[in-house]
Amino acid sequence: MIYFDNSATTFPKPKAVLNSAYYASRYLGGNPGRSGHKMSVRVANEVYKVREKIAYFFNAKPENVVFTLNCTHAVNFAMKGVMQSGGHIIISSLEHNAVARPAFALAHSKQNVSYSVAEVGDCNEKTVSNFKSLIRSNTKCVCMMAASNVTGEILPFNEIAAICKKRGICFILDAAQGAGVLDIKLGDGINFICCAGHKGLYGLPGTGVLISDGKYQLSTIIEGGTGATSLELEQTDFLPEQLESGTINVPGIISLGAGIDFVKNNGLNNIKRKEDRLCSLFASNVGRLSNFKIYRNENKDYAPLVSFSYKNANSFEVTEHLSNRGFALRGGFHCSALAHKTLGTEEDGLTRFSPSVFNSEIEVRKVITELKKVNNIGI
């Protein structure tokens, strides 16, 4: 099988990532931050080293790096933590359900919370202006993606974060598709970064990170044992332990550290350049086929993924056909109700091609050849 579904989770993982997870499972016994014996402290030290790596990567402090299960958990912690006392949220019209559903749930379960959806325009200036026009006196938070998981479009998050900074609004960035390929840092208005550990950062599934600049104290949505302040019934009130109730995923976290090393050693720009080249090759060839449509606009910038539709079958049928011929792509709606509504693809969905640094031009040419056959003779 040739794997082109790296936006869902990267595969294969770098050898160093696999080795680190094995090492952690085999040798890093003990529960970090709990028992206090030498094994436990040794594991805590290894976990802390990963916090430092992530902090350095995103320009944060190690104690403000919270390990979560995935990006969705991180977004929920941040958005619900900030909105506990009510207010208005703005999200974009391309948001993943990881952002859209918590906003919807908050607005429907709390009388004092409301949300607005800012249309992503045909140019960045329009998008920024759409966000700006929705800001109200009670707007407390803007939560948006760095890049769309459906089209790959990179949104003008830095510009919008800068506006939020001026207006005293908390800015939460969903970097699920951006981390590992875009240069994303805390500061200049970005108060929280949420990301998956298992996508562009090449860690194992079951890893995610919430990174805070420390300006906003979050309310908790999960409480429990943190290894600190154990005799108090009130939840620990400082990061990272406040948001890390229960035992953390040590092998996953150690693998994430190795994944970040992999990205740094290969160079974020080099990784993006290679994946962009593969996407351009794919988009330029498939875009020429009369029965296919590519969802890209030449005036915009994209993270390395390409979505397309086929005139004579829906995306589920296209994906199944490709799967039967040895290609793993993702069809359907990509957990993105808003994005497909915005794109007008709610009926048939889209098929998404998302390479990683491990894919080759030869592999891309193979799937192009298959799609040419589909174009000529059908599924």
Added chain:
Amino acid sequence: MQKSLIAVSSITYAMKAKKLLNNMGLYCEIQKTPKNLGSGCGYSIRVRDDLKYIFSILDAENITHKAYQKLP
């Protein structure tokens, strides 16, 4: 040199303190906070240097120190 035990907020802050002090060439080890020094299950750092000096380093890095005791 007088040894002391300083209770900090959590294992993360204990790690941060140890790294910081060790990088400055100062002795620092981590241990569980004894019952008389904290509210259960916390972590402390064992240090050998002048407490005022240590506290100034911890304060500069926002490492909250809750309580301390001199060790024999």
